[in-house]
Amino acid sequence: MCGIAGFVGPGDASDLSAMMSVLVHRGPDGAGKFSDSERAVFLGHQRLAILDIEGGAQPMWTRDRELCVVFNGEIYNHLALRAELIGKGRQFLTDHSDTEVLLHAYAEWGDDFVSRLNGMFAFCIYDAGRRRLFLARDRFGEKPLYYARQGDLFVFGSELTAVLRHSHLRPVRSLRHLQKYFAYGYVPAPSTLFENCYKLPGGCSLSFDLQSGNTRTTSYWQFRIEPDHSLERRTEVDLADELRELLLQAVRRRLLADVPVGLFLSGGVDSATVLACATEARIAGRIQTFTLGFNEPSFDESEAARQIAEHFGSLHRTSCLDLETAKSSICEVLSKLDEPMGDPSIIPTSLLAKFTRNHVKVALSGDGGDELFAGYDPLIALKPAAIYKSIVPQPLHKLIRSGAKMLPRSSSNMSLDFRINRTLRGLGHPEAIWNPVWLSPLEPAEMGDLFQSPLRAEDLYSEAFDYWEMGSSHHVVDRSLEFYTRFYLQEGILAKADRASMQASLESRAIFLDNDLVEFCQRLPHHYKLRGRTRKYLLKKAMTQHLPPEVLNRPKKGFGMPIASWLKSVPGEVPDYSLPGMKPEYARRAWQEHRDGKADHRLFLWSWLSLQQVTVPEPASAPGLVGAWE
Numbered sequence: 001m002c003g004i005a006g007f008v009g010p011g012d013a014s015d016l017s018a019m020m021s022v023l024v025h026r027g028p029d030g031a032g033k034f035s036d037s038e039r040a041v042f043l044g045h046q047r048l049a050i051l052d053i054e055g056g057a058q059p060m061w062t063r064d065r066e067l068c069v070v071f072n073g074e075i076y077n078h079l080a081l082r083a084e085l086i087g088k089g090r091q092f093l094t095d096h097s098d099t100e101v102l103l104h105a106y107a108e109w110g111d112d113f114v115s116r117l118n119g120m121f122a123f124c125i126y127d128a129g130r131r132r133l134f135l136a137r138d139r140f141g142e143k144p145l146y147y148a149r150q151g152d153l154f155v156f157g158s159e160l161t162a163v164l165r166h167s168h169l170r171p172v173r174s175l176r177h178l179q180k181y182f183a184y185g186y187v188p189a190p191s192t193l194f195e196n197c198y199k200l201p202g203g204c205s206l207s208f209d210l211q212s213g214n215t216r217t218t219s220y221w222q223f224r225i226e227p228d229h230s231l232e233r234r235t236e237v238d239l240a241d242e243l244r245e246l247l248l249q250a251v252r253r254r255l256l257a258d259v260p261v262g263l264f265l266s267g268g269v270d271s272a273t274v275l276a277c278a279t280e281a282r283i284a285g286r287i288q289t290f291t292l293g294f295n296e297p298s299f300d301e302s303e304a305a306r307q308i309a310e311h312f313g314s315l316h317r318t319s320c321l322d323l324e325t326a327k328s329s330i331c332e333v334l335s336k337l338d339e340p341m342g343d344p345s346i347i348p349t350s351l352l353a354k355f356t357r358n359h360v361k362v363a364l365s366g367d368g369g370d371e372l373f374a375g376y377d378p379l380i381a382l383k384p385a386a387i388y389k390s391i392v393p394q395p396l397h398k399l400i401r402s403g404a405k406m407l408p409r410s411s412s413n414m415s416l417d418f419r420i421n422r423t424l425r426g427l428g429h430p431e432a433i434w435n436p437v438w439l440s441p442l443e444p445a446e447m448g449d450l451f452q453s454p455l456r457a458e459d460l461y462s463e464a465f466d467y468w469e470m471g472s473s474h475h476v477v478d479r480s481l482e483f484y485t486r487f488y489l490q491e492g493i494l495a496k497a498d499r500a501s502m503q504a505s506l507e508s509r510a511i512f513l514d515n516d517l518v519e520f521c522q523r524l525p526h527h528y529k530l531r532g533r534t535r536k537y538l539l540k541k542a543m544t545q546h547l548p549p550e551v552l553n554r555p556k557k558g559f560g561m562p563i564a565s566w567l568k569s570v571p572g573e574v575p576d577y578s579l580p581g582m583k584p585e586y587a588r589r590a591w592q593e594h595r596d597g598k599a600d601h602r603l604f605l606w607s608w609l610s611l612q613q614v615t616v617p618e619p620a621s622a623p624g625l626v627g628a629w630e
Contacts, residue, residue: 073121141202185342267304270366
């Protein structure tokens with residue numbers, strides 16, 4: 001796990017140093033640089049040493065100095081690939097570095113080699129002989145990769161902040177992308193808040209020709225649910241057994257490291273499943289598990305996590321978070337996010353990562369389980385929502401919404417009034433965007449007020465509309481899971497996990513995103529995931545003999561913090577912060593309504609504060625950032 005940066009074109013070694021300086025938290029164990037002034041190629045790497053600590057330094061070259069790579073991530077099938085490449089005559093210089101596998105795989109199989117990789121990664125290969133750069137990002141975008149084009153300059157990095165450090169780059173802010181941020185709670189790839197800066201989407205590669213300056217982006221993989229109904233001829237026991245073996249295999253692959261490995265543990269099925277598999281797969285030593293508890297009972301799962309840890313005999317540690325500690329961390333965490341994030345759970349996630357890093361360097365997580373196995377509450381609402389939509393005319397719907405806003409307000413986790421109002425707001429829109437509107441900081445009508453002009457849902461949620469229409473399966477559950485996996489998981493959950501863990505120089509590994517496990521889930525018909533009101537049906541069946549009943553039956557709580565209560569307690573006025581095209585009066589009114597208990601604006605107000613912290617840095621520390629929105 002590391003940080004990478006580089007550029008081709010105008011600039012010098014000082015630009016590379018400036019870019020690398022903001023990535024030290026991603027790789028505090030060492031730094032390496034390559035500069036070719038004649039060809040204007042500059043590559044940098046900050047290392048967090050996990051595998052082949054002695055031989056894995058970067059930038060790494062082939063023996064003939066024709067290929068060079070800077071790499072962030074882990075390739076879990078690198079040993080199998082290495083053996084295959086050795087069989088083809090490739091000679092390795094390192095003992096067991098997964099980085100060197102990338103070089104020989106590229107030389108042997110060309111650009112298509114990325115489809116053979118099982119792991120999380122973002123890398124850049126410099127092909128000196130062909131005078132090109134080849135960049136790629138893993139299937140789900142676990143590891144970030146940003147790039148920018150401006151004239152003769154091509155620049156890339158693990159964080160947008162690193163890209164913006166290049167002294168020749170003049171970013172142009174995008175008002176449309178800012179609006180999308182308030183529509184989703186994140187800016188969906190390939191966009192960023194700047195017109196000329198991009199995120200390489202997950203499952204994509206990019207080539208840059210040094211001579212012509214041409215770039216070409218290729219999608220080598222996309223998540224699509226393609227139900228294989230022949231699976232229904234097999235018994236559920238058989239399918240559950242296969243799933244459990246895939247989980248064990250995924251865990252074994254992610255336990256490989258030359259440093260201590262631990263596990264994030266909540267009270268839910270996903271992390272308990274990971275612990276059960278890790279306990280079985282571990283060759284020696286007790287598994288270390290880590291939990292963050294809360295003083296607020298509706299958010300706390302620490303006792304449930306303790307019981308699970310006791311059941312499996314892990315070496316368990318808990319850190320209890322009170323509201324004042326969480327509040328004192330907010331500005332520090334948000335200021336290091338790189339991009340604004342509308343998910344308040346970034347705070348406890350960051351604090352858990354920091355706590356965990358005191359003991360281990362790698363942590364296994366259950367990220368992806370909800371998306372692959374239908375773990376979210378809105379999925380249960382899909383069927384009744386469709387019935388409601390078919391029988392309730394819009395005028396009556398508006399009256400019902402108005403009545404729901406009169407319900408008593410609660411600041412507890414997933415309170416009844418919060419869920420009812422969230423559900424009703426989505427039902428005023430087409431089925432294709434129910435899910436993003438249910439999750440959004442603002443819906444289109446509210447954004448029209450904030451941005452002082454009418455905004456069409458078709459424009460704000462164009463990505464979600466397109467992906468909904470492209471779905472291989474026509475069932476609403478499958479299409480919804482495709483949305484959660486393609487957008488909410490990649491742009492929200494995994495971005496949060498990456499930023500939180502990397503702020504602490506901790507590597508986080510997502511068990512459920514193993515290639516083989518994902519491909520199995522893609523073929524599963526939806527009723528193996530959501531059956532009636534039972535979520536994660538087959539996953540729970542696979543773990544019935546391995547997890548206590550109270551874990552399998554416990555209601556989903558989620559990992560958040562009492563942000564609604566905290567926002568009510570903030571003294572003084574809402575920060576007087578605005579950007580051209582936005583109306584600060586809207587935020588001040590929302591803040592007052594929230595404080596008075598007249599409305600629940602927790603997601604919007606959090607998104608507003610996150611945007612303030614991330615996009616208004618000191619000009620001296622980020623040249624070129626301050627400018628008008630186009």
